[in-house]
Amino acid sequence: xxxxxxxxxxxxxxxxxxxxxxxxxxxxxxxxxxxxxxxxxxxxxxxxxxxxxxxxxxxxxxxxxxxxxxxxxxxxxxxxxxxxxxxxxxxxxxxxxxxxxxxxxxxxxxxxxxxxxxxxxxxxxxxxxxxxxxxxxxxxxxxxxxx
Amino acid sequence: xxxxxxxxxxxxxxxxxxxxxxxxxxxxxxxxxxxxxxxxxxxxxxxxxxxxxxxxxxxxxxxxxxxxxxxxxxxxxxxxxxxxxxxxxxxxxxxxxxxxxxxxxxxxxxxxxxxxxxxxxxxxxxxxxxxxxxxxxxxxxxxxxxxxxxxxxxxxxxxxxxxxxxxxxxxxxxxxxxxxxxxxxxxxxxxxxxxxxxxxxxxxxxxxxxxxxxxxxxxxxxxxxxxxxxxxxxxxxxxxxxxxxxxxxxxxxxxxxxxxxxxxxxxxxxxxxxxxxxxxxxxxxxxxxxxxxxxxxxxxxxxxxxxxxxxxxxxxxxxxxxxxxxxxxxxxxxxxxxx
Numbered sequence: 223x224x225x226x227x228x229x230x231x232x233x234x235x236x237x238x239x240x241x242x243x244x245x246x247x248x249x250x251x252x253x254x255x256x257x258x259x260x261x262x263x264x265x266x267x268x269x270x271x272x273x274x275x276x277x278x279x280x281x282x283x284x285x286x287x288x289x290x291x292x293x294x295x296x297x298x299x300x301x302x303x304x305x306x307x308x309x310x311x312x313x314x315x316x317x318x319x320x321x322x323x324x325x326x327x328x329x330x331x332x333x334x335x336x337x338x339x340x341x342x343x344x345x346x347x348x349x350x351x352x353x354x355x356x357x358x359x360x361x362x363x364x365x366x367x368x369x
Numbered sequence: 370x371x372x373x374x375x376x377x378x379x380x381x382x383x384x385x386x387x388x389x390x391x392x393x394x395x396x397x398x399x400x401x402x403x404x405x406x407x408x409x410x411x412x413x414x415x416x417x418x419x420x421x422x423x424x425x426x427x428x429x430x431x432x433x434x435x436x437x438x439x440x441x442x443x444x445x446x447x448x449x450x451x452x453x454x455x456x457x458x459x460x461x462x463x464x465x466x467x468x469x470x471x472x473x474x475x476x477x478x479x480x481x482x483x484x485x486x487x488x489x490x491x492x493x494x495x496x497x498x499x500x501x502x503x504x505x506x507x508x509x510x511x512x513x514x515x516x517x518x519x520x521x522x523x524x525x526x527x528x529x530x531x532x533x534x535x536x537x538x539x540x541x542x543x544x545x546x547x548x549x550x551x552x553x554x555x556x557x558x559x560x561x562x563x564x565x566x567x568x569x570x571x572x573x574x575x576x577x578x579x580x581x582x583x584x585x586x587x588x589x590x591x592x593x594x595x596x597x598x599x600x601x602x603x604x605x606x607x608x609x610x611x612x613x614x615x616x617x618x619x620x621x622x623x624x625x626x627x628x629x630x631x632x633x634x635x636x637x638x639x640x641x642x643x644x645x646x647x648x649x650x651x652x653x654x655x656x657x658x659x660x661x662x663x664x665x666x667x668x669x670x671x672x673x674x675x676x677x678x679x680x681x682x683x684x685x686x687x688x689x690x691x692x693x694x695x696x697x698x699x700x701x702x703x704x705x706x707x708x
Contacts, residue, residue, distance in 0.1 A: 229565075231564045231565070232564070232565060232566065234613070234617075235564075235566065235571070235574035235609070235613060236574075238574065238609045238612050239529075239609055240531075241530075242529070296523075298523060300523065300525050301523050301524060301526075304524075304525020304527065305528075307525075308527045311525050312525060317525060320523070321524060321525075323523070324521040324522070324523040324525075325521045327522075328516055328521035328522060328523065329516075329521075331420065331421045345520070345521075345524060
């Protein structure tokens with residue numbers, strides 16, 4: 223195997239891997255993501271009908287969707303939704319809830335400090351760091367240029 | 370003088386040790402696969418009543434070793450050595466199962482190549498007169514491997530088509546200096562080969578060149594041809610790796626044809642069981658050997674088998690640093706005759 227050319231081999235090996243089913247993935251992501259967002263819109267409409275103002279409705283919807291995402295993760299259902307829905311299940315706030323609850327559950331046996339608490343953000347951590355980081359930069363830019 | 374060495378990297382055992390007994394335990398998913406009738410014990414609860422998956426894996430391995438020794442109608446005290454390993458950091462599944470067994474112990478880390486690595490070293494110890502009887506074993510567990518190498522179980526991630534499914538189970542084999550076969554007649558230890566694959570979800574492609582290197586050296590050293598074997602079986606290359614080996618070996622003049630398959634391909638039904646490229650993990654080759662291969666040899670279906678376990682010797686930390694995956698394949702010849 224000494225005369226194996228790595229670049230050629232990697233090209234050859236790539237051809238052996240079945241191609242991802244992009245069209246199917248996109249359609250399923252649209253349907254699953256769309257379904258989650260439709261449920262969230264239903265929650266918002268319900269809160270509005272109860273007479274809450276726009277800010278409270280947005281906040282209330284987030285809280286309800288985070289609860290649903292966490293509950294379905296705990297029941298062992300959300301990973302199955304994610305398998306079908308891909309990004310459609312990962313991008314909504316339910317997916318963010320899943321990315322925190324899943325490691326929290328996984329590392330429960332290592333204790334509440336070094337397990338649950340320390341490992342809770344292994345997947346969501348980068349989203350938080352760069353999300354908060356970029357929002358600070360956007361905020362500074364808006365102060366500088368908008369006055 | 371190394372009297373028992375032939376060619377580049379093969380050992381010919383002049384007094385081939387016998388495989389006295391074998392035992393395999395698998396988890397629920399493997400117990401629904403195509404080889405389900407061959408496994409000695411199928412555990413429906415993958416925690417097996419333990420507090421954690423790591424402790425369950427220890428129990429899988431310990432029970433496989435105890436049962437293999439029982440099957441040989443021997444006791445643990447008769448074992449001169451235990452040679453075993455697993456996938457977990459510091460091979461803890463093995464250390465903790467060995468804690469319960471009180472057998473002089475050599476721990477191995479060969480990732481998924483551990484079964485053949487342990488049988489290779491075990492066969493040499495027996496043949497060299499350093500042991501009369503010893504036991505070789507390994508284990509892996511889907512849920513311990515996922516958390517160490519990939520994601521939490523409940524995390525909603527999609528797996529790629531080249532990804533494989535870690536086998537939950539354990540296999541153990543008792544070797545002896547006396548007995549009526551099957552015999553381990555040749556050992557071809559592998560070299561590390563690294564074709565530069567950096568995707569840890571495509572280990573079949575990473576390991577295939579190491580498997581081919583060992584196969585070619587084995588054929589050159591021993592003079593055997595693929596057709597001299599009734600079965601040539603690699604460890605856990607899966608569907609992607611098997612296809613690469615078939616094509617590239619043919620290019621090099623070795624038509625493996627219908628005698629060749631891969632444990633990772635055989636153990637699951639990829640469509641019905643949604644396992645993508647097939648099975649992997651130390652237990653993949655261990656349970657296919659101790660379940661399917663050795664049982665079919667004793668029934669007479671296979672007379673001479675080239676058995677190989679393949680391992681990817683990386684860790685998540687070093688692949689995050691951009692390193693590629695160094696791989697290895699160890700091979701042994703198992704023959705029902707000792708000539």
